Amino acid sequence: MEMTELRDELTETIKAHYDKRELKEIKTVFSELNPADIAEILEEFPDNQKLLFFRLLTKEDAADTFVELDPDTQEALIHGITDTELREVLDELYIDDAVDIIEEMPATLVKRILKNTDSETRKSINALLKYPDDSAGSLMTPEFVDLKKGMTVEDAFKRIRRTGVDKETIYTCYITDDSRHLIGVTTVKELLLHDYEDTIDEFMETNIIYVNTLDDQEIAAQQLSKYDFLALPVVDMEERLVGIITVDDAIDVIQEENTEDIQKMNAMLPTEKTYLKTSVFETWKSRFPWLLLLMVSATFTGSIITGFESKLAALTILTAFIPMLMDTGGNSGGQASVTIIRAMSLGEIAFRDYFRVVWKELRVGFVCGLSLAAVNFVKIWLVDRTLFKNDEITLIIDVAICLTLIVEIVFAKFIGCSLPILAKKIGFDPAVMSSPFITTIVDAVSLLVFFGISTAIIPQLH
Amino acid sequence: MEMTELRDELTETIKAHYDKRELKEIKTVFSELNPADIAEILEEFPDNQKLLFFRLLTKEDAADTFVELDPDTQEALIHGITDTELREVLDELYIDDAVDIIEEMPATLVKRILKNTDSETRKSINALLKYPDDSAGSLMTPEFVDLKKGMTVEDAFKRIRRTGVDKETIYTCYITDDSRHLIGVTTVKELLLHDYEDTIDEFMETNIIYVNTLDDQEIAAQQLSKYDFLALPVVDMEERLVGIITVDDAIDVIQEENTEDIQKMNAMLPTEKTYLKTSVFETWKSRFPWLLLLMVSATFTGSIITGFESKLAALTILTAFIPMLMDTGGNSGGQASVTIIRAMSLGEIAFRDYFRVVWKELRVGFVCGLSLAAVNFVKIWLVDRTLFKNDEITLIIDVAICLTLIVEIVFAKFIGCSLPILAKKIGFDPAVMSSPFITTIVDAVSLLVFFGISTAIIPQLH
Secondary structure (H helix, E strand, O other), X not given: OHHHHHHHHHHHHHHHHHHOOOHHHHHHHHHOOOHHHHHHHXXXXXXXXXXXXXXXXXXXXXXXXXXXXXXXXXXXXXXXXXXXXXXXXXXXXOHHHHHHHHHHOOHHHHHHHHHOXXXXXXXXXXXXXXXXXXXHHHHOEOOOEEEEOOOEHHHHHHHHHHHXXXXXXXOEEEEEOOOOEEEEEEEHHHHHHOOOOOEHHHOOEOOOOOEEOOOEHHHHHHHXXXXXXXXXXXXXXXXXXEEEEEHHHHHHHHHHHHHHHHHHHOOOXXXXXXXXXXOHHHHXXXXXXXXXXXXXXXXXXXXXXXXXXXXXXXXXXXXXXXXHHHHXXXXXXXXXXXXXXXXXXXXXXXXXXXXXXXXXXXXXXXHXXXXXXXXXXXXXXXXXXXXXXXXXXXXXXXXHHHHHHHHXXXXXXXXXXXXXXHHHHOOOOHHHOOHHHHHHHHHHHHHHHHHHHHHHHOHHHO | OHHHHHHHHHHHHHHHHHHOOOHHHHHHHHHOOOHHHHHHHHOOOOHHHHHHHHOXXXXXXXXXXXXXXXXXXXXXXXXXOOHHHHHHHHHHOOHHHHHHXXXXXXXXXXXXXXXXXXXXXXXHHHHHHOOOOOEHHHHOEOOOEEEEOOOEHHHHHHHHHHHHHHOOOOOEEEXXXXXXXXEEEEEHHHHHHOOOOOEHHHOOEOOOOOEEOOOEHHHHHHHHHHHOOOEEEEEOOOOEEEEEEEHHHHHHHHHHHHHHHHHHHOOOOOOOOOHHXXXXXXXXXXXXXXXXXXXXXXXXXXXXXXXXXXXXXXOHHHHHHHHHHHHHHHHHHHHHHHHHHHHHHOOOOOHHHHHHHHHHHHHHHHHHHHHHHHHHHHXXXXXXXXXXXXXXXXXXXXXXXXXXXXXXXXXXXXXXXXXXXXXXXXXXXXXXXXXXXHHHHHHHHHHHHHHHHHHHHOHHHO
């Protein structure tokens, strides 16, 4: 909360300065802030003031701030600034950031942006734009430090000093041969801890972990996180080094993928923008399809009740327990499916673990079912029957309800853990096999179990 | 999937070598792997073989692998190795990793571990152990590069070369005054891009972003991610620099917090271990409390049905629509709450946005309600009444159901977005105000709305 408060305070300060036209003071405030904070503050102002304030920034801050702004603001600023100003910003950008920005812009602006980059940058940008969305290629930057075999530590430092200023990271260096194949990796830390005369071949790491341009960006992020790297090399189909993915981009991917999983787990289609920037219509588009599908499937549950209507009419008290049975089944299944989906996206379990998972969930389901049934049995007897003097409730009805609980929870856990694993096996996204979907199945089955057990053991229903 | 397959293959290779007692070959296989992979493979073997293989590793690999192992395995290995071996491993560990390991060990082992560290390390470990769980202090490491005001670039490099080998990161360097107050930050990149004679005061960053030892680790991780840092300084109550948090630890925190949020959102208490390592009893403990609470609250929904029983008996067809109405309300509310919880944990919205959020959700709810009601109206008329010739369904019943849908969805969206924001405002964890909890409220309200509207407009119920 502190961060938000600080931002609000700074926004107020700048508003006050602006009202008194104290641009110099505004400049001073910005000069003491990190570009990520400047961007947040700029977003609070109308477009014309954004442009005015943006022009107060130093060249370097301007570019770093620009990267952090929302696409709408970026678009507005590009419309407002001159070609010279645009070129200055673009010169300072890393190529992967430039690509991210371009991907969100309308075609006319893309043209103007590309026109204002030098031909080499333009070539790199165009190459990156060709990779599929969400691929390692679309996430990487071609700006890395490349060293050659046989270089000494001194040579290496010279090269880093000469070329490093434009590189997104200089701390991991890549050693390539003449055909640009990756033959080794080293770090500035290693270089610093060796003597100037040592050649890098002596200590470079040759067991190299890398991804392919067409690999999913999620795999790249997982690798970076697993191996605690600061950057991960990306190679093309011919195994030539074409770029690197840096850890800050990996964090963004992890957060995006988590958001996407959470949305899918809760019956929504993923949206890309932040909540407040997503329009009502876009929000509707992400929520309506699943609501519709689940609504239609819930009507099947309804028809199960209809099919049993005559018996329910004979013993209406049973209806009172339907919501509890349906909810508990749904919640139990949801717990299992969400746990499994999460464990799969963290790489903790795979298809080969299926039987271990099922065996565990069956036991957990049995214990959960048994304990809930016990509580419920006592509660129905003491509260519903004795306290509320509901004589319609007999011992056998109590037993039927509690038996249903046990059976449905075991079933819910089984379905809940199975569907995500099987979905992944046949190439679907496991996150979709989550609570709402499983709830619908478990609802129907719970009712069938309830009516089956009731019909079998309650004398009034014979 | 590729990664898992590779691991399985390597495990098989090592098993084959082990059966033929080819320890040298096993050593070669390990020497070509990253410690994170070695750890995964070791976990596949029984404890005695783990120990045997662990002893084949180089001193450095042994320590790096040890960090990556599960606490159970770490415990087993510590039991198996000699004090000398233990000391070798401990010498190589970063202090924050040592602390993480110690936190999971039983008291007797902690004693043995501390006995085998030098007195300075022991002091640092004991200091870190005192910070509360999940605080920045418990996550940080005291091993950072500290520079002094007035040093030249050359001095700085000398110091890094001399002390860097034991530091978790050398790339961000901290400039402190004599009382250990942080006065500046610089990076190895900056150092490399300046001349040897420049003093670091000229270019060090003096607007420093830092956290306090008692801040939540989540805040530290968010800051690292927001500012794209490789490390974040941590200061104590007297604003003295006491440690740093590195980006790899921040990623782990982000993943842990995401898992925790997902668990809470789906009616589970957070568990710390990975899925397969969590026992049946522990899993039960994390799932039972919420199931119980939700089961009990669902009985209230049941009693609403009971209260309406006589009227339902007069028009039993209404019962068939109860599951659909309850599910759709629950799903709608769940969508809203999950979206808001996620946006809050990403820092996109705060309490001050409450009215904007409500206004948006009310509109989304209305559009969702209207569109679902339209589909439902036609479906009930064409399928339920015309196709299945269910004459009990009249136009007014159809209208009652569709009106209920609109009202309940708008209500569900309102409750779904409000509860998490209000929960956070009064200091509760918003993630708990999620689907299952909201479903229970929305269920009850949906039924009341349904029965209310039905009673008001359906003539048979008058």
